[in-house]
Amino acid sequence: MSFIRTFKGDINPEELGVTYSHEHIVCRPPYWVEMGQDDLILDNPEASLKEVLDFKELGGESIVDATAVDYGRDIRSVAEISNETGINIIGTAGFNKGFLWSAKIPDHLKSVTGEYGTYGQWIDATSIDKLADFVISEVENGLEGTGFKAGQVKFGTGYNSISPLEEKTLRAVARAHHHTKAPMHSHTEAGTMALEQIQLLKEENVDLSSMSFGHMDRNLDPFYHNKVAETGAFLSFDGISKIKYAPESERIRCILDLVDKGFEDQILVSGDTARKSYFKHYDHGLGFYNILGNWVPRFKEEAKQNGYDAEKLVRKFFIDNPKRCFTFKK
Structure with missing residues (x-):
C-alpha cells in the first residue's frame, strides 16, 4: 500500500492536496547562528504559524519542510504548527551541503553523533552504512528522537563541486532510500551538479523517478533541465518570488519549455522561503502568500496567452506531481 509520511502520521496520497514542495518553517541553522546571520534564522514560531495560515487561507493543504539535521530543525514547533493549522507537513531526514558542516553539533544531538x-x-569519522542507519532511523522512528517521522530523505552538494564528504552523504542517503523506500530530494547549490549527482545515484542503483532535484530555477538552462528530466526525476522550481536571481518570466519560460517537451508530470513549484526578509510576518516580505496568491494567477494568464491549459498545469504542479513525488514506493 502506498502512503505519504507526515508529522500527523501516514496518509493516503489523495489526501495531500495543494502542496508547496520545498519550504522551511522554523529553523536555527548552526552555521548561520555562528556567523551571526540573523536573516537566515527562522526563530519565531508565531510568525511562522501566520505564514502557514496565509497558505491555508489560499487553499493550501500540505508543505514539505526541507530542513535537514544540519540546518537546525525545530521539530516540535513545526509539529505544533501542523497540529494547530491542520496542514500536512512532511519532514526531512538526511543532510544539506558541505560548507554548513563546520558548525558545532548541538548538545541534544550528541546521543546520536x-x-x-x-x-x-x-x-x-562515520561509515556510509552507519550514516545510512541514522537516516533510516529518522524515517522509521522519528526525527532527532521526537517520534515525528521523516517523509523524505535528502542530500546536497556545493557550487560546481561535490566534495568527498558530500559524496559520502549522497551514498548514505541512497542506501537509506533503498531500505525505507522514502522519496529522495537533493540540494543543488545554485542549480549546479545535478547531472553529476545522477551519475553517483546510478552507481547506487537508485530509480531516478524517486528523486526530486532542488533549485532548478537557479540555473535557467533548458538543455540542462531536459537532461535531468530525461532520467524520470522531478525538477523543483523552488525559487519563486526571488527576483534577485531571475525574473518570473524566465522561470515560467523554462517551465513551459519542459511542458513542450512532454515533462509536465515532473515539475514541482515552491519558494524555498528561508530568510526573515522573505516572509511577510517576519520582515514585511512576500511570504507564503505570494505563490498561490500572486504567482499562480500570473502563471495562468501567461500560459493561457500562449495556448496552454493553465488550470491543468497548475493542478499538476501543486497537486498531482507532489502526490506522486512524495509517495513511499513499497
Whole structure:
C-alpha cells in the first residue's frame, strides 16, 4: 500500500492536496547562528504559524519542510504548527551541503553523533552504512528522537563541486532510500551538479523517478533541465518570488519549455522561503502568500496567452506531481 509520511502520521496520497514542495518553517541553522546571520534564522514560531495560515487561507493543504539535521530543525514547533493549522507537513531526514558542516553539533544531538565537535568531523569519522542507519532511523522512528517521522530523505552538494564528504552523504542517503523506500530530494547549490549527482545515484542503483532535484530555477538552462528530466526525476522550481536571481518570466519560460517537451508530470513549484526578509510576518516580505496568491494567477494568464491549459498545469504542479513525488514506493 502506498502512503505519504507526515508529522500527523501516514496518509493516503489523495489526501495531500495543494502542496508547496520545498519550504522551511522554523529553523536555527548552526552555521548561520555562528556567523551571526540573523536573516537566515527562522526563530519565531508565531510568525511562522501566520505564514502557514496565509497558505491555508489560499487553499493550501500540505508543505514539505526541507530542513535537514544540519540546518537546525525545530521539530516540535513545526509539529505544533501542523497540529494547530491542520496542514500536512512532511519532514526531512538526511543532510544539506558541505560548507554548513563546520558548525558545532548541538548538545541534544550528541546521543546520536557521539562526541564529535562538528558535523564535518562526525560525517568524516562515520561509515556510509552507519550514516545510512541514522537516516533510516529518522524515517522509521522519528526525527532527532521526537517520534515525528521523516517523509523524505535528502542530500546536497556545493557550487560546481561535490566534495568527498558530500559524496559520502549522497551514498548514505541512497542506501537509506533503498531500505525505507522514502522519496529522495537533493540540494543543488545554485542549480549546479545535478547531472553529476545522477551519475553517483546510478552507481547506487537508485530509480531516478524517486528523486526530486532542488533549485532548478537557479540555473535557467533548458538543455540542462531536459537532461535531468530525461532520467524520470522531478525538477523543483523552488525559487519563486526571488527576483534577485531571475525574473518570473524566465522561470515560467523554462517551465513551459519542459511542458513542450512532454515533462509536465515532473515539475514541482515552491519558494524555498528561508530568510526573515522573505516572509511577510517576519520582515514585511512576500511570504507564503505570494505563490498561490500572486504567482499562480500570473502563471495562468501567461500560459493561457500562449495556448496552454493553465488550470491543468497548475493542478499538476501543486497537486498531482507532489502526490506522486512524495509517495513511499513499497
